[in-house]
Ligand SMILES: Nc1ncnc2c1ncn2[C@@H]1O[C@H](COP(=O)(O)OP(=O)(O)OP(=O)(O)O)[C@@H](O)[C@H]1O
């Protein structure tokens with residue numbers, strides 16, 4: 001034991017120390033280890049519960065994802081159906097945020113109605129606004145910010161310049177995403193141009209009906225009045241010539257009396273004056289009465305209801321020749337240059353000889369009245385229209401012509417520039433009515449100072465189809 005070194009003693013101490021230390025640590029660790037086993041079990045149990053919960057949630061999530069995928073599929077199918085409907089209706093329908101002018105949807109009808117692509121409207125909603133007619137644009141813009149339903153009609157100008165009438169029904173749409181200040185608007189736009197045209201046509205026809213009705217009652221009134229005027233006028237027209245004869249016989253007796261006894265007074269007028277004026281006074285009564293007779297005859301003519309059925313096949317060339325025979329003396333008096341150029345063959349139409357003769361006399365009379373010198377000419381001609389469907393009669397004169405502003409009034413009853421020389425303004429309205437009864441047309445071409453050409457066109461009855 002002597003041999004035990006200090007070093008060896010130190011070694012044994014150290015080991016003893018280590019042994020005690022380990023023993024102490026064992027005493028601490030052993031209860032800890034026992035405790036740890038409990039925690040581990042607790043953790044394992046908790047983990048198991050959480051895993052079960054997660055698995056449950058995962059299952060629900062998978063179910064939900066499937067539901068969303070199904071809903072999505074349905075949405076795509078429905079959207080597809082909606083697009084097909086939207087693109088195949090004639091009306092435009094659209095929806096957008098009109099505060100910020102953002103369009104969410106517009107169907108293809110915008111392309112046919114506005115003539116602009118849907119893409120350009122998506123890009124800039126103003127493209128649509130700019131197409132609205134100047135006079136209607138402000139109303140249209142106002143309607144876009146209305147918070148209540150609007151129904152407006154307005155015009156648009158398409159890129160090719162065509163003007164169309166549209167009707168918009170717009171209403172505000174409530175959406176959760178919509179901020180309170182902005183307005184979401186949905187609208188349906190219908191092209192109502194045809195409807196508007198029909199409406200205008202019907203208004204015009206209604207006006208014409210009223211006018212026709214007015215003219216018909218005027219016609220009845222006129223024939224009644226004309227008849228009433230005719231009776232007393234007959235006294236004048238029959239008695240004036242007799243009065244003239246009476247005075248022609250009385251005048252020599254009065255003349256004898258004047259020479260024998262000197263001047264005397266009749267109705268406050270001295271005899272010599274009576275003697276010089278009485279014949280022209282009675283002639284004046286006679287002329288006036290004849291004029292009344294003509295006016296009454298023209299008025300009756302204008303308001304006539306008879307005669308329409310006396311239509312038969314007649315040769316227009318014969319009508320022309322007959323009217324010229326009747327107008328011969330006047331034509332000779334008024335012009336040195338009168339020409340008649342007739343179509344070389346008979347021109348058969350279905351009509352009333354006397355009435356057409358009356359028209360030509362009227363027109364020739366007007367031509368004569370227009371001449372300011374007998375060196376100015378009148379030409380009457382007949383021909384066939386190039387399409388072979390109608391015959392044409394033209395009466396051309398080199399007279400004073402017609403002012404452009406008078407052309408549209410020529411067939412208005414009582415329009416005349418010749419009232420001072422006895423014109424009544426009934427010649428052309430009567431003529432136009434007669435030509436219309438024959439299914440034809442009358443037109444005027446005139447140059448003031450150079451002359452007038454009146455053209456009458458009447459349907460031709462060709463020998464083959466007569
Ligand atoms: N060939 C013509 N040249 C110039 N003016 C014409 C001609 N034909 C018609 N007019 C104008 O048209 C008007 C109307 O003609 P219309 O025949 O209806 O009546 P009018 O000749 O005046 O009277 P009337 O009842 O006696 O015929 C005339 O007053 C005249 O101003």
Ligand SMILES: [Mg+2]
Pocket residue numbers: 362365366427428
């Ligand atoms: Mg006339």
